[in-house]
Amino acid sequence: MPRGKFPSDKQDQFMLRLPDGLRDRIKAQAEKNGRSMNAEIVRVLEREFPKPVPTVARLMLLLGQAGTLRRSLRGEGVDQLIDQLYESIEAIVVDQMRIDNEEARSLTKEPSEDRDIEQDEGLKAEQPDVSRFGSGRSGA
Template sequence: MSDQSPSRLLDKIIIRVPDGMRDRIKRVADSNNRSVNAELLVLLDRTYPEETKLDEHLQDIAELVGKLPAEKRGDAWEAVFDRLKVLRNDTA
């Protein structure tokens, strides 16, 4: 691999894991047809999603609700908030 490889420009994190954990990660990565690095990136992205993803989803919801007739928007927002409450309780 060349010293000019684009991956050499990425941030790096070195971690220490308990005995056996790297093997467990490798088995899961293999079953997902990914490298250990790619598997860890998937897990980290799930745990630490970009903050803008939530903002984008909220904007999409607001735009969809905004397209509804004015008399239906209140009910739509209530349904959105009710669903968020259910999801919050499911993850608590």
Template sequence: MTDRKPQNQDKFILRMPDGMRDRIKSVAEKNNRSMNSEILSTLSAAYPEPATLVADMSLEEVIELVASDGLPRQLKKGKSVTTVVMEADGSIQATSQYTSGIVTLKAN
């Protein structure tokens, strides 16, 4: 997330069904964060940043990069594309797509 002054950040008014605000507040309290942070965390998990294409790196280097900054990356080698993402629990998941199928690896 970029450092922006609150007056320059996007604002959005949201209508919620009865009881949802209380559910969000309860979960936010359990996670020791504000309701705003809880909503942003949930939205970030549902709508992650698009993966950045990287080249001339090994899979291990890409995994280390994602682990350090949390931003998803794609590594293209030959006929395969490997997408590396950090899951909400902090684990790293690498999914490789080949012309013949998909392989998913998950590491903590």
């Protein structure tokens, strides 16, 4: 059968050795759940290795939860706790923005003599090509 006929033909494939008896247990569980063995294995792997959630998305979720708490629970202690939560989230956002800005600036810096690194053989290490990012200066 020619490759590419089905979308799954274009997905990563991985040959796997299973210990004795594991294949039978996977097959039984897949049948019980009305899935193929592949779908059952992928389900278990996805549960164990979830897709990373970006920091911003996590922070937005926290803000939403804090807002829900503020609306549903009233009291001076709760309000103080939620205010502290907002302050912590804001600090994380500011820190993340600082880190992101530093990383962006490091990509646009021009190589300088004092940052050259000597390799063991006495040759200078290759500098990454950052020309596509521009110099970071106006008019350059």
